[in-house]
Amino acid sequence: MKRIPSSELLDSDAGTPDEIQASLADLRRVNRWFGGTRTTRRMVEYVAKTTKASSLSLLEVAAGSGEVAYATRDLLAGRGIRVDVTLLDRNASHVGNGGRSIVGDALALPFRDSSFDLVSCGLFAHHLSPEYVVQFVNQGLRVCRTAVLINDLIRHPIHLALIRAGTPLYRSRLTRHDAPASVRQAYTSEEMIELLRRTRTARIDIETYYLFRMGAIAWKI
Numbered sequence: 697m698k699r700i701p702s703s704e705l706l707d708s709d710a711g712t713p714d715e716i717q718a719s720l721a722d723l724r725r726v727n728r729w730f731g732g733t734r735t736t737r738r739m740v741e742y743v744a745k746t747t748k749a750s751s752l753s754l755l756e757v758a759a760g761s762g763e764v765a766y767a768t769r770d771l772l773a774g775r776g777i778r779v780d781v782t783l784l785d786r787n788a789s790h791v792g793n794g795g796r797s798i799v800g801d802a803l804a805l806p807f808r809d810s811s812f813d814l815v816s817c818g819l820f821a822h823h824l825s826p827e828y829v830v831q832f833v834n835q836g837l838r839v840c841r842t843a844v845l846i847n848d849l850i851r852h853p854i855h856l857a858l859i860r861a862g863t864p865l866y867r868s869r870l871t872r873h874d875a876p877a878s879v880r881q882a883y884t885s886e887e888m889i890e891l892l893r894r895t896r897t898a899r900i901d902i903e904t905y906y907l908f909r910m911g912a913i914a915w916k917i
Contacts (some may be wrong), residue, residue, distance in 0.1 A: 702877035718868035759783035760821035816845040822882040849882040855908040
């Protein structure tokens, strides 16, 4: 199945405020039900165990409401790992209230070198061209002290069929358009490895998870 770059409506806020909020709510449900939160939690926990860290600062890029990052924080707190979350999104209207959040560009992160232990993103990398994936990861490696985490979809015909079958679950017309577009332009695990090899990462770990999810770790150290 060939990768087909596509424009997604939520990227350009091509909808009413109610439609945008409904689409963001759809994304939160997808992450809760279909492995998004689990994937990030497992990556952060793996980094903590590998580095023997009991406390990690995490910048979540293209964060939206930050639900995945906050859920990861809360789940790991029960396992003795403290995660201090900062959210970054290009649009203030996407970010929920009640946390530390910054409006900024994922391709030119507005932070000093080594400002966070981890830089993470969920359902973001597939929006980027191959060149921009490399640029984003290099920005993340600059800003982090330990690793960049990529939680994303895996492109596969069965995945596309499942997304289309789930259309009645989506509350927003934006999601009904964007969900299949996301799968069509997602990367395979092999493609992601090749892209990460073009970055300044010291080494790469990648795992596949429930329902066509990948978790890729680009280590700085």
